Structure formats: C-alpha cells, structure tokens
Amino acid sequence: MTSIATDRILASAQRGLRNDIRREFQIVGTQLRALMTRSANADGIIPRSRGPEVVRQAGVLVERMFVGANGKPFADDGVTAAAPYPRVLNKWYTVTVAMVATKHHEWMRRRVPKDVFATLAGARSKPMAVVTEADNPYIRRNGESIADHIARLGDLRIFSPNKLAEYDPMHLWVDPNGYRLSDRIWNTADDTRTAINKLIRDGIQQGWSAEKLAKTLEQFLDPSRAALRTKKPYGRDGSFDAMRLARTEIARAHAQASYMAALTNPYVEGIDWALSPSHPRTDICDSYATIGMGGGRIKEPYTLGAPKLPPAHPHCLCRVQPYVSATPKEITDKLRAIFQDPDFALYPLPVITPAQLDQFLLLLLGFGLYQLFKEETAA
Numbered sequence: 001m002t003s004i005a006t007d008r009i010l011a012s013a014q015r016g017l018r019n020d021i022r023r024e025f026q027i028v029g030t031q032l033r034a035l036m037t038r039s040a041n042a043d044g045i046i047p048r049s050r051g052p053e054v055v056r057q058a059g060v061l062v063e064r065m066f067v068g069a070n071g072k073p074f075a076d077d078g079v080t081a082a083a084p085y086p087r088v089l090n091k092w093y094t095v096t097v098a099m100v101a102t103k104h105h106e107w108m109r110r111r112v113p114k115d116v117f118a119t120l121a122g123a124r125s126k127p128m129a130v131v132t133e134a135d136n137p138y139i140r141r142n143g144e145s146i147a148d149h150i151a152r153l154g155d156l157r158i159f160s161p162n163k164l165a166e167y168d169p170m171h172l173w174v175d176p177n178g179y180r181l182s183d184r185i186w187n188t189a190d191d192t193r194t195a196i197n198k199l200i201r202d203g204i205q206q207g208w209s210a211e212k213l214a215k216t217l218e219q220f221l222d223p224s225r226a227a228l229r230t231k232k233p234y235g236r237d238g239s240f241d242a243m244r245l246a247r248t249e250i251a252r253a254h255a256q257a258s259y260m261a262a263l264t265n266p267y268v269e270g271i272d273w274a275l276s277p278s279h280p281r282t283d284i285c286d287s288y289a290t291i292g293m294g295g296g297r298i299k300e301p302y303t304l305g306a307p308k309l310p311p312a313h314p315h316c317l318c319r320v321q322p323y324v325s326a327t328p329k330e331i332t333d334k335l336r337a338i339f340q341d342p343d344f345a346l347y348p349l350p351v352i353t354p355a356q357l358d359q360f361l362l363l364l365l366g367f368g369l370y371q372l373f374k375e376e377t378a379a
C-alpha cells in the first residue's frame, strides 16, 4: 500500500456535481418555457417585434442561475453563494475537500500507532517511557537544543509553520488569465447567456412556435443530451461552459486538498500524478504523469516541496495520489523521539494534520464553508 486512495472521491463528486447542475439547468429551461409561452400570440408564434424583449428577459433568467440580483455570484464575504450555480459549486467543493481530509484522517487512524496518532490529534500527553539512543536513534542528544532537534527531524514537516499558506482555496485562486472564481463564473454566465440568446433570436427569426423554441432550449441546456451537439446549430450545448468550469474547479479542489493533507501528514513522502484509465489521447498530462493509465509507475513521485498537481487543462481526468513512505517505522520513531521527549511541552505546537479532522477542515474551508458543511452533513 503505497498511496492513500482518494481517486473515487473525485469521480463521485463529479457525478453529483453534474446531476446538480443538470437540475439547475432544467429549472432555467422551465422558466424559459414559461417565458416563450406567454410571449406567443394565439397562433403559438412569438412575433418578431417582441424578439428583443424576449431575449432580454431570457438573459435575466439565465444570468440569475449564476449571479444574484447585484450581478455577483457571492455575497460580500466572497464565499456565501448568491445564486444556484455558485451554491452547487460551494456544496461540491466542501464535500470534496471534506472527503479527501476524512480519507487521510481514517488512513492515519488505522495506520499510525495509537500513541503517535493521539498526539497528532492534539493530545499533549505527558512523556512516556524513558528511551535511550540505543532504542531510538532519533531522540534528542545530550546538549542538543530543541531547535536543533527539530531541524534534524525536519523532513517530518510537523513544525514547519504556515503550511496552510500553500493552500489556494477555490474562491481566492487567481487563474493564469488573472481571473478569480467570481470572474470565472461571471464569464461563464455571459457565454451561456450569449449562446441561449442566439438560439432564441434565430428561432424567433425563423418563425418557430413557442413550443418548438421551448423544447429546443430544454434540449440545448441538458448536459446529457448529445443530439443537439452533433448537429451543431449553435456550437456546443448551452450547459457546456458551466459544466466545464464546475468540473475543473472540483478537480482542482480535490488536488489542492490532497496536497494539503499530504503535506501535513508526516507519513506521506511525495505526490503522484496518475493518468485516468480513460485518458482519451496524448496531451500535456502524459509528460506530467508518474503513474500510467494501467496503474504502473512511469517515473518517481514528485517531492512535496515541488509538486505538480492536476488539472492541467479543462476536463482533465488525472488524479493526485499521495505517495506514502516505504519506511513508516522510521517516521514513527522520529515522531516518538519528539513526542516522548521529557521537554515535549517546550516544543512548538505541531501543525494541524488530518488527524485533527475538524480543525484541519476548518482551516481549509474557512468558517463560512465549514458551517455549510456541518449543515449539509447534519441534514
């Protein structure tokens, strides 16, 4: 067992995310149908003169899936969702982060010796058995300062301050184009509205019935419908951009949470980039991957100090796999050398690891989303 298996988490989050977004698009489809119906004359046709107003109202309906009345996806705290789409993203972001952290927590609880786990979980136990250097070569030597001892065992990373500074949460991450999540959602809303408006405008121009227009829109907005896509009258399907953004955000959340869990778990040594078994064709990912499509190793894992993390592109199906140390006994000895030191109380507090699940989650999610997660799981 050389990794902590979190890959299924991403697959199931992506499924749940897709269903939720599909449902939101269905609601918009129903609203658009009502708009088309009430804009038609008795003959069931929307007169061309009414076109601009119908397009305007449809634009508002579509936009409201992505942003609140003030035109923003999130409230002033930058996190509380102001519309259905950011609400769905928040939900699957918190679920994904929480499931990854929980998986690491469970792995540690099962694999790490009880006394070590208890201390990592926050217990400031009093020193245990007196050990000599013959029992454990990593104990603090005569005259060695606590700082020197910590430095000697630096690869444990448990006293490295500010590990959380490495974390780049979904809501704050600035993408290579300089956009934050709220900008990315706004751009997606704009693209979606443009595509839908084009369809409505053309339909009205061609004298389609309100019924035909409504039905075409419903199909256009259904992410599971490939039919319209193949005919390509309006390019891709109307839900394409929204789905692509959401999938990419959740893939990234999974990778970031896995990295943070790996970084703070002293038993993890590196990060693997695993190609998806359904990796469709050779792309940039093949040059990053350390684990191939068949699950075999291609190259050494990335070090935690300089990891490469998916997704490398939208729709990237690659996964992060924390690479667990092949010598866990050595890690345990090193941790015990610290935790059993008679002066352990004088050492700095160890970093928060997934062993302290709630605190770890609180740090990753922030208070608002942590509360949301608690409500979601209580429901």
Ligand SMILES: [Zn+2]
Binding pocket: 285, 310, 311, 312, 313, 316, 317, 318
């Ligand atoms: Zn990939």
